[in-house]
Amino acid sequence: MLATPGTLPPPAVEDRWAFEVKQDGQRAMIYLPGDGTALVRSRSGADITPAYPELLPLADFLGSRPAVLDGEIVALDDRGHSDFERLQQRMGLAGSPARAASMAAQVPAHLMLFDVAHLDSRPVTGLPYTERRGLLEGLGLAGPAWSTPAAIVGHHGAQAWEMVRNAGLEGLLAKRLTSRYEPGVRSKAWLKIKIHHLADVVIGGWVPGRGRLNGLPGAVLVGEQREGLLHYAGSIGTGWSMADRIRLAEFLRSAAADHCPFTEVPPVAGARWVLPRLVGEVRYSTRTRTGRLRHPSWHRLRPDLAPDDLT
Structure with a gap:
């Protein structure tokens, strides 16, 4: 059973929910x-x-x-x-x-x-x-x-939220007390409430870095799966450690491709394309009207997910 991204239940009904720390x-x-x-x-x-x-x-x-x-x-x-x-x-x-x-x-x-x-x-x-x-x-x-781990029940959603935010944790899971367990279903009876806006994306290309980043990715080009197609979502060049870039460079070289995997070729000079099989998680502030990510930064690779898991 999977959780749906959401927000805290309203205070008037939060006693109908249990709150767990999102691991x-x-x-x-x-x-x-x-x-x-x-x-x-x-x-x-x-x-x-x-x-x-x-x-x-x-x-x-x-x-x-x-x-x-x-x-x-x-x-x-x-x-x-x-x-x-x-x-x-x-x-x-x-x-x-x-x-x-x-x-x-x-x-x-x-x-x-x-x-x-x-x-x-x-x-x-x-x-x-x-x-x-x-x-x-x-x-x-x-x-x-x-x-x-303990679950918090009652009118304590806001306090639980403050607790996880102050502790630097990822977020909360809110689960309706009356909900059944629905295998394989992404249910609105379970809500995942994250501290930051996060998105799972697929890497479709990269741009080589310069200077000390010569030979390493300066930025990656990412997309989001919709209806079986990979739509370009933006370029990400921040949030990396040097170790992250070195490790990712190995993956990118092994996945090199001749053709752009996005539905439309991004207007990015010097882009190199890869097979769309690497999934990553990124932080971002908001989205543009066309769905592009604003101010995205890299969070982590997701080796436990495949692109098909995001459809």
Whole structure:
């Protein structure tokens, strides 16, 4: 079940919602059949179990109780906040168990659990959020690599918002107390309320940098997927570290293409085109009337998403 971008519910009705901190990690479903094994799948359905060996003991914690749990895999910084850049060092290692085990010691992953879809051999997706939340909390899932963060209920939406903003967190999730769990649906019963305007974009080209950035991307040209087409959304040249530019340069060279992937060729001198397969997340202030991003800056690569996930 996916959340819809939105704003805080009005104060008059916020007691009908629960508020959870929005974690900045990799969404995952955890399948625990009750036989001591665990299967972890990403949002795309890929088996990522070998990438996170520290999550396997969760199967022993629940014993013979079968369950399917929903959560976010994160890597925590020194403040205990989820840090996607740290987590990127753990992602993509499902095919290298030895490397994953080595990285687990350096960058531990932590599973933040927030919902349950199946428990004790029966689906619970039809139950309202409050009942599912009660079932989840009743499992007592607190361990070395997993936890069940608190949900705030009542007339506390504004206070929760101030809390996450002052803490420098990504935002809030507001979930209607009566909502059922809708697998595969982007529902308005779940709202994601971000501190900054963020957009998922597809990289379609780049412009070489100058001076100390010679040979590296000075800016990337990005677009947004609509109705199966990639529409140009703007040029982004800020928000990068040197390490980011060096890493991205490798991806761009391997994805080089002869033709522009956008519906219209952007009026950018010296542009080089790439296959539209790299997804990134950008911050921006507002949009122009034509949908272009104003004052965009780079936030991060999204290796957990494919362009088709954005349609």
